[in-house]
Amino acid sequence: MTLSYEGYPSLQGDFEPARFNSQIHDCEIVGELPPDLDGTFYRVGGEWFYPPKYRDDSPFAADGIATMFRIANGSCDFASRFVETPRYLANKAARQQLFGYYRNPFTHEGEQQGQYGRADTQSNTNIIVFAGKLLALKEDAPPMELDPDTLETRGFFDFDGAYTAPTFTAHPKVDGRTGEMIAYGYEAEGLASNAIWLYTIAADGTVTSERKFAAPFLSMVHDIAISQNYVLIPVYGMVSSMERLQEGKVHWGWDRSKPSHIGVLSRHGSSNAVRWFTGPAMAMVHTFSATDRDGVITLDAAVSDGNPFPFFPDVEDAPFDGAAARTTIRRYVIDMNSADDGWTEEKRFQDKAGALSRIDDRFLGHDFRYGLLGYADEYLPFAGDAGGRRPVNSLGKFDLAGGTVESMFAGPEYGLAEVAFAPRSPDAAEADGWVMALATNYETMKSELVIGDTRDLAAGPVAKVRLPFKAPGQVHGNWVPRWMMPS
Numbered sequence: 001m002t003l004s005y006e007g008y009p010s011l012q013g014d015f016e017p018a019r020f021n022s023q024i025h026d027c028e029i030v031g032e033l034p035p036d037l038d039g040t041f042y043r044v045g046g047e048w049f050y051p052p053k054y055r056d057d058s059p060f061a062a063d064g065i066a067t068m069f070r071i072a073n074g075s076c077d078f079a080s081r082f083v084e085t086p087r088y089l090a091n092k093a094a095r096q097q098l099f100g101y102y103r104n105p106f107t108h109e110g111e112q113q114g115q116y117g118r119a120d121t122q123s124n125t126n127i128i129v130f131a132g133k134l135l136a137l138k139e140d141a142p143p144m145e146l147d148p149d150t151l152e153t154r155g156f157f158d159f160d161g162a163y164t165a166p167t168f169t170a171h172p173k174v175d176g177r178t179g180e181m182i183a184y185g186y187e188a189e190g191l192a193s194n195a196i197w198l199y200t201i202a203a204d205g206t207v208t209s210e211r212k213f214a215a216p217f218l219s220m221v222h223d224i225a226i227s228q229n230y231v232l233i234p235v236y237g238m239v240s241s242m243e244r245l246q247e248g249k250v251h252w253g254w255d256r257s258k259p260s261h262i263g264v265l266s267r268h269g270s271s272n273a274v275r276w277f278t279g280p281a282m283a284m285v286h287t288f289s290a291t292d293r294d295g296v297i298t299l300d301a302a303v304s305d306g307n308p309f310p311f312f313p314d315v316e317d318a319p320f321d322g323a324a325a326r327t328t329i330r331r332y333v334i335d336m337n338s339a340d341d342g343w344t345e346e347k348r349f350q351d352k353a354g355a356l357s358r359i360d361d362r363f364l365g366h367d368f369r370y371g372l373l374g375y376a377d378e379y380l381p382f383a384g385d386a387g388g389r390r391p392v393n394s395l396g397k398f399d400l401a402g403g404t405v406e407s408m409f410a411g412p413e414y415g416l417a418e419v420a421f422a423p424r425s426p427d428a429a430e431a432d433g434w435v436m437a438l439a440t441n442y443e444t445m446k447s448e449l450v451i452g453d454t455r456d457l458a459a460g461p462v463a464k465v466r467l468p469f470k471a472p473g474q475v476h477g478n479w480v481p482r483w484m485m486p487s
Helices: 086-094 242-246
Strands: 022-024 028-031 039-047 063-072 075-082 126-130 133-137 144-146 153-156 181-186 195-201 207-214 230-235 260-266 275-279 283-293 296-304 328-335 344-347 370-375 394-399 405-409 414-416 420-423 433-441 446-453 463-466 476-481
Touching: 039 126, 039 133, 039 420, 063 086, 126 476, 207 260, 230 283, 230 296, 260 283, 260 328, 394 433, 414 446, 420 476
Parallel strands: none
Antiparallel strands: 022 075, 028 463, 039 063, 039 476, 063 075, 126 133, 133 144, 144 153, 181 195, 195 207, 230 260, 260 275, 283 296, 296 328, 328 344, 370 394, 394 405, 414 433, 420 433, 433 446, 446 463
């Protein structure tokens, strides 16, 4: 079969697949890498090795490809490699795309018909180091272990069989002080089920608890939050059903009639009792974090009023609403002492729209002050052509207590992926260190890693790592300091 990307507008320009593994020793540096920056920035995203079977499929269905920037002593090495999932290997053997719509096994070809989970995952959404292992994550299957030095695929990892759910979140939460992980799988009792299985996993990888409960309805549960005493689980109108899948549609659709919910259960102990709080329709795809005091929980998150993904259609075929998709920072207060099962919402920093929220991970599960977010500042110049889009051009350090923000403008030619944070030292103050994000240079159509110092973000990037090509795209990435690297 002839391979061609012609006729796929969504795979041109910034999204054109490169389809190769790569390795660069001693990358070109503009500026000066901070001498104390020592570790690895791991990223993972999707890149179509073979074009999608359906031209309107979700970009989340692309093959997983991991990349890493290893930084030490003022220099940087780079590598990228496809995650060799069963799906990727089956396609390569057949020399064509065998898999249909995103997470819909009824649309696959031949022997792949009906295959789901481990068989058709892409492992393309997040990449973390935990319990001495580098894990690529996709929420429809268990983690895929990679070699931390070569990115070669080692195979599925299920915590020595103690993690029994067939799915594993792309956003496990690791306590910044104890190293304990809170992880979960949704659709945990089969395709289109509303079951959620929640796990506590010790820092050494030992599963210490498993709890099972049901969401109010089947929803995308892409991210959660943890506080000192609670786990918070957002459920919103990104829905699916067996009927939808059997009709041959992409897995998710947006249902505007669905209220949003936040489930709250104790972080500690064995109780699987969940209290569901309810509010107006919204989509809380990513969270910053949460904290609690005397039963009152404060949750900060990046939230939209409607469907944030144009490639997941409205279930009633309503047109995509770009205004409702705009994602900004909001604060939610939930009072566990009250009989009221609602929340209060405060919309904040409304002129700075960005979806990929995070904090200094050393403060996860505890009191924190700062949020980090890449956003599109429409008042700053843009010199490139991003296909009509206004790309993310600034990295912000948001003072969630004081209501102020400090920002770094990457430059008029850049569009930025998700921000990552590298602390200056293991015991540095909160958010004291460096922010980094992969950038597309729209003048050269090549990639650069842009790095800024949180002590003076307004000064702009302190260093840029230039690649001689456009690197694979990214969903999520994480900085792993040398003291946390697998041995």
